[in-house]
Amino acid sequence: MASKTDSNVYTVVFAAVMVVVVGSILAFLASFLSPNIKENERFEKQQNILYAMGVNENGDDTGSVNFIPTNKVEDEFASYIKEQLVIQGDKITEDNEAYLIDLKKQLAAMKKGEDYKLPVFIGEKDGDKFYIVPMYGKGLWDAIWGFIALDDTMTVQGVYFDHKGETPGLGANIKMRYFMDDFKGETILNGTQYAGISVAKGNNDPLNKTKDDNEVDALAGATITGNGVSAMISETVKLYKPYLETIRAK
C-alpha cells in the first residue's frame, strides 16, 4: 500500500472528509424521508389503538396480526374513536390529536417532577364503550409499549404490544396473537384493588381459562420481557387509577 496513506495528516484529513460526507448523506436522507416516516408512524399509532379495541382484520384462526390497512385507517380511526382525552393533573380536556402524544416524553417529564399529559381514547363499537390507554415500559434490550382497551368493569377487551429490540423468536413474541389474545377477558382488578395483569411463569392455567387470576401464561425463554410487560401494565394502571376510578361501574 502506498506510504502516503500511512501519514498522520492523510489519516486525519481522511477521517474528517469521511465524517462530513457520511454525515451529510445521512442528514439529507433523514430530512428527505422524514415526512413519509412521520406519516407512517401516525398511521401505525392509529392502527395500534384500533387493534387494541378489536377493530382489525384478524381472521378466526389464531394466526397473524392484521391491522386495518393504512389507506383506510384514518377514516376508521375517526369513526370508531369517539373521544380523545388528555388528563393533566385533575384537569381532563378533549384533544383530537391526543394520540400523537409521546408517552415516553410524558413519563420522563413526570419523573423530573414537571407537568405531564396522559392520553385516553374512548372508542365505541357495536354499542360497547372501550377506554383505551397507552402503555410504555422496558423489555430486556429496549423499550416496549402498547395499548390496553378496558371496559367499565375493568375487564380487558384487547391489548396491543410492540417492542423496539426484543430477541426475535423469544421476547419479540409479545406481539404475536397467541400472547396478546390471552389478555382478553382478564380483569385488572383483584377484588376492588387495582392489580394489573402479570405474565406468569409456571402458570397452572396454560389454557388461560381462569379470567380473574390477574395472570396470563408466560412466553418460554423470555422471562425478562414478560416481567417487563407485567411491570408496564401495573405502572400504567397505577398512573391511570384516578381516571379509571371515575369510569368504573360500581
Add this chain to the structure above:
Amino acid sequence: MALLSKKDTNLITDPLADNNPITIQVLGICSALAITAELKASLVMAISVMFVLGAGNVVISLMRNIIPSKIRIIVQLIVVATLVIIVDQVLKAFAYELSKTLAVFVGLIITNCIIMGRFEAFALANGPWRSFLDGIGNSLGYGVILIIVGFFRELLGSGTLFGIPVLGDPIEKTGLYATGYENNGFMIIPPAALIVVGIIIWVQRSRNPALVEEN
C-alpha cells in the same frame, strides 16, 4: 465466456462447505445463537446479512486504496453502520411493515463479526466484483447454518416450522403430543444453538477430516 470463472465460482461455493463462516471461520456465532429460535427470523437475518455484506464488501473494496491503514477498522464500521441506517430509513419511509420486522436485526447486523471479518480478510485486498461474490458466498454459508439451526430449534422447541404447527397441538395433546411427546423448552434458549452448531461442526469435520485443526 462464462459469467463466473472457476476461481470466482469458488468464492461462492467455498463458504458453503469447506470455508463456512460459522463452522470453520467461527464468525457470526453470536447472531447464530441469538435469533435462531425460529426459522423465519433465521431467514430474515440471512437475507439482511447478504444484502449488507454484498454491498459493504463492494464499497470497502472500492475504497481499499485510499483507506488509511491506521483507522481502517473505524472506516469499516462507519461503512456498515451507514449502509444499515440507509436501508432502515428507506424501508421506514416506503415499506413500513417490513421495516418493523427488520428493526430488531439492525443492531445485530452492524455488530455481526462476519461483516467486519470479510471486509478485513477479503475486500481490503480484492477488486469489487470478487469482493461482491465473496460477500454473497459468505452470507449464503452463514444463512445455510442459520436455517439448519433454526429448523431444529423451532421444530424441537416449539413443534412448529415458520410458525405453523407441524407436530400437533401441545396443549390439546393432538398429533405427536398424544403419544406423550413434549416440546423441549431447552431448544428455545440460546445455549441450544451452541449445541446444534457444535453437532454441525462435528458432522462436517468427520466427513472431511482435512478440516480438523491440529492442536
